[in-house]
Amino acid sequence: MWRAMMSFIHVAVAVLSLLSSGQSAPVSSCESLIKPIEISGTEELLGKWTYIGESTNIPASKLLTKMFVESARVEITAAEESDTVNAFQSQKMFGRCFTLTTKMTLENNTLSIVQPFNGSEVLLTTGCPDCIASYIKYDIGGRKYSGLQLLSKRNKVTAAELEEFTKQVECLNLPAPSILDPERGFCPDDSHSQETEAVDLTNLINGLGSEVFSLFERIINSQGGMQSLFKMISNGLAGLKEN
Numbered sequence: 001m002w003r004a005m006m007s008f009i010h011v012a013v014a015v016l017s018l019l020s021s022g023q024s025a026p027v028s029s030c031e032s033l034i035k036p037i038e039i040s041g042t043e044e045l046l047g048k049w050t051y052i053g054e055s056t057n058i059p060a061s062k063l064l065t066k067m068f069v070e071s072a073r074v075e076i077t078a079a080e081e082s083d084t085v086n087a088f089q090s091q092k093m094f095g096r097c098f099t100l101t102t103k104m105t106l107e108n109n110t111l112s113i114v115q116p117f118n119g120s121e122v123l124l125t126t127g128c129p130d131c132i133a134s135y136i137k138y139d140i141g142g143r144k145y146s147g148l149q150l151l152s153k154r155n156k157v158t159a160a161e162l163e164e165f166t167k168q169v170e171c172l173n174l175p176a177p178s179i180l181d182p183e184r185g186f187c188p189d190d191s192h193s194q195e196t197e198a199v200d201l202t203n204l205i206n207g208l209g210s211e212v213f214s215l216f217e218r219i220i221n222s223q224g225g226m227q228s229l230f231k232m233i234s235n236g237l238a239g240l241k242e243n
Contacts, residue, residue, distance in 0.1 A: 030171035033164070034135070036122040039109045042085050048075045049132065049151040050186075053162070055169045055177035056136075056147030062178045068093050070184040074151065079103060090187050090198075097187030097198040113138075124168060128161040130154060133168060148172055155182040 039045070051072035055062070070092040079086050083106045090099045104111040104121075113119045119138035126133040130153040137146045150157070150165045157165075162179070169177050187198065 029167070032125060033168045034171045035125045036109060036135070037125055039106060039111075039123060042078060042083060042106050045076050045085055045106075045111075045132070046078060047153065048073060049153065050155050050182065051180055052131075052150040052152050052157055053165060053177040053179040054147060054149040055172075055174040056145060057174055058145050058147070061147075062175055065178040065180075069178075069180065071180050071182065071186045073186055081105070083107065092185065092187045099198060099200045099202070101200075101202045124148075126150075126161075126168075127164055128152065128157060131157065131161065133165065135172065146172070146174070148174055148177070150177075155186075 051074070054065070072089065072091045074087050074089045077086050077088070078084075085104050085106070087102050087104060088099065089102070090097055092098075102113055102115065104113050109122060111121045113121075119136060121134045121136040124133040124135050128150075132149075132151045134149045134151065135146070136149065137144065139145075148165075148169055150162075152161075166177060169175075
């Protein structure tokens with residue numbers, strides 16, 4: 001029972017992080033900032049990327065990310081299928097490393113994902129030379145959400161690059177973004193002495209039925225639902241520390 005509850009807590013934070021209302025920037029400046037770019041092939045997506053920041057309109061996602069997510073990275077590699085990539089995401093949470101592998105297919109400048117839930121993403125224009133500004137739309141429990149993520153080959157971007165990302169978020173009417181701190185370290189550790197415990201969530205999340213995501217969606221959107229979720233996470237953390 002405890003293991004199942006902790007798994008749900010980890011999944012909840014991972015979903016809410018991986019991912020209030022924003023105020024629009026002037027239309028004239030937004031036209032270029034939110035313009036999708038052409039993706040010539042999956043080759044330009046390959047490599048290791050650091051999550052710099054993200055904004056999503058999933059309720060309380062920013063607060064949960066700030067409270068629990070220390071850092072996040074993704075390594076994108078070519079899959080066996082044509083125009084398809086594997087994305088190995090690792091998040092440092094609760095002093096541990098949680099990983100998730102997903103598969104994305106490129107078609108008509110759009111990356112599509114089926115598991116753990118339906119989603120699609122396009123890349124937006126960015127002045128950052130080694131960054132990806134990814135605009136994502138996803139369906140959780142029958143309700144549609146959207147978000148913007150900034151990823152870079154570097155662990156930290158310049159103030160100007162971060163300001164551009166913030167403006168893009170405003171143009172998309174999304175909440176102020178969560179910015180992750182690279183000083184808190186990453187996982188998996190690149191060194192040979194790996195001390196951070198790693199937990200792979202791939203099979204667990206992919207095995208969840210649609211009814212689970214529907215329940216999750218109802219919790220985060222119901223009155224008092226987020227308070228219940230925070231209480232569950234707090235109790236779970238207390239139990240984790242005791243063990």
